[in-house]
Amino acid sequence: MAKTEHIDIYNYKKQLERSIHLVKTSRMCEKNKNLIMKFIDYAFLEGRKPARIIKYTIVLRKIDAIIKKDFEKVNREDVEKVIRKIEKEDNSEWTKLDYKVMLKKFFRWLRKTEEYPEEVKWIKSKVNRSNHMLPEELLTEKEVKKLIEVTREPRDKAFVALLYESGCRIGEVLTLRMKHVQFDKYGAVIVVDGKTGQRRVRLVSSAPYLLEWINKHPLKDDPGAPLIINHLNKSFLTYAGITKTLKTIFKNAGIKKRCNPHIFRHSRATHLANYLTEAQMKNYFGWVQDTKMAGVYVHMSGRDVDEALLGKVYGLKEVMEEKEKQESELRPKKCPRCEEMNPPTHKFCGKCSMALDAKTAIELDEKRKESDDVITQIFKDPRIHKFLLEKLIEEGLGKKVMEIRKGRSQ
Template sequence: ARVIFYLNRLSTLAKLASKDLDRLSKEEIKSLVIAVERRYSNENSRHDFKVALKKFYQWLHGYEWDSKEYPSMVRWIKTTVRNCKKKLPEEILSEEEVWRMVKAAKNLRDKAFIGVLYESGCRIGEMLSLKLKNVIFDDYGAVIIVHGKTGYRRVRLVASVPHLAVWVSYHPRQDEPEAPLWVSIGTMNHGKGLDYSAARKILRDAARRAGVRKRVNPHALRHARATHLASKLTEAQMCEFFGWTQGSDMPATYVHLSGRDVDKAILSIYGKVVDEREGEEVRVKTCPRCGKENPPDAEYCMRCRMVLDERAAVEAERRERELLELITEDVLERLIEEKIKHVLKECCLNVTQ
């Protein structure tokens, strides 16, 4: 996924450049960077192109891919995004918006994909590399074994498990432990692993159907999950959950966005006790009739079809009331008369036979 990310941007840079990228001088690279800044007003877009450019010359000149060393011709390019330009809290997807997307998704795979991507907080590359054998169901939900930048890690899932379990049961290659967890279900490439563009399309289609107008891409769900969990986990737990190295400054960014520490301090000045349970994440819906655990977006129990959502219950009651109002005394008499005729006809047929 990361390679495709760089290739897409390098393709655009090649069109903007005066000649082949591997033949550009330092001055020509400067002109190319200026062209990018003039063409793109969004700082995140500018950042992406600059990172791709630096990575290209890092590779071209034989530097270690994961190092922070670059050849002098691109070392001067600044790729840091100022804090003031980072996403505002109102631009971050809310839990309610994510579960609306899950509900609006058009098939079992997409519902599970969106739910797991959000709840796990996985990088998209980690998500797409999951295999069926990496999913372990237990009494509490499920655990996925993720391979990321810091090695393997366990990620606990709860809310997305009902959708995940259904998807696994319908997986076209469910008997193959080594098969990708997320595969194509169409006639083209049936059973083959999804790529980054397919993942992005799943999210964009679901967002459109759910009426979510914020910017939606695979990283947006990880960003949202980190922001939502920052008020509930310690920084060490955040590093473990999201696959950051211990001591990383990433948790501090999300604690800042969540307002956790400042909110508690300000409220304590006024003698207000913060309820730690307030703002808890969306929970699974347990059916009061059969005990089945259902995903947060469920309106009806997946096992016994009992109404779980209050709005759905009100709507069902309204439809029932409208139906009863339509059944007048005349309509009722006509229905009884037709039923009697049908029974008499059946009796006559039985006698003749």
């Protein structure tokens, strides 16, 4: 498959220009400014991407603001001060790790040494695994369903459903074009371009939402059009734009958990770790084969321990079988009349209007009965009866109404 062109959903070009401008116009000493600019040039020569360069400028400006002295004169005591500040901030463990790694890299470059210099060598560059998000901090299928239900915009319904089920990185989803979606009898398949190259991702629960959105897409006849389109300029939605949209959806759904695009991937990986092998997880989520991420998610799910204890130690196989039979909250609904596959949040078939479950059918019957009772009560009032009948006769419907009433009284 051909490599797709690069699409900058983060607007890195402008971000980088602004980051460099902030360095040049900051209050730090000229010597530190020049060192940062030289380090940026070095990072570009190393092949670092704009996103990384932007982070370097943020971290180095932070260091300067904390220690307020020439970088060349920094000692271990100064670095300890920086680390204490980083640890106290309300950032994720991965963000703190990033800061530490960049701090060490900068001073190794500055000291022109092969090994990390003494002032930063002691810094631990590993994430504390105990600080991973807890299960209650992740999105459940029920909550994802709620997010879809409160969303009126077909594009956003499709986006939320797709982002969760696919488990794709936000960049992989926002750069999809119409031609990258193919429907089949099981749902749909998308082709995404990620860190490990292109891969196929099977979709089932989000396929009906995607189909609804594509049928209403303003550029549905253009294979090259963005799938998740910006309604204003008909271009790709930016990361900032979709994050703002997600915050509104979370608020409307009353979900107070952390709101960012990555939580969907994290939640989906945690859920699928109960069912897929590590090899399957790597393929599905687009991880490199030597990554430990799949193993981390499988470990967090407790699947292996459950199977060993319940199935082998205690012989409670029925517990495991019951767990496997649990139906997904996001399973598409098949119409009993026309067999059309409908989104899990729909109550009626989009094709033939048939009620999709027993509860909806009963509620519909009750509403019809209420309507019939109201009409019957209305007709019991002779004045209303006479007035309506006269009006219906004027419209040529009087005879038909009398026949209906006669049929009901029999």
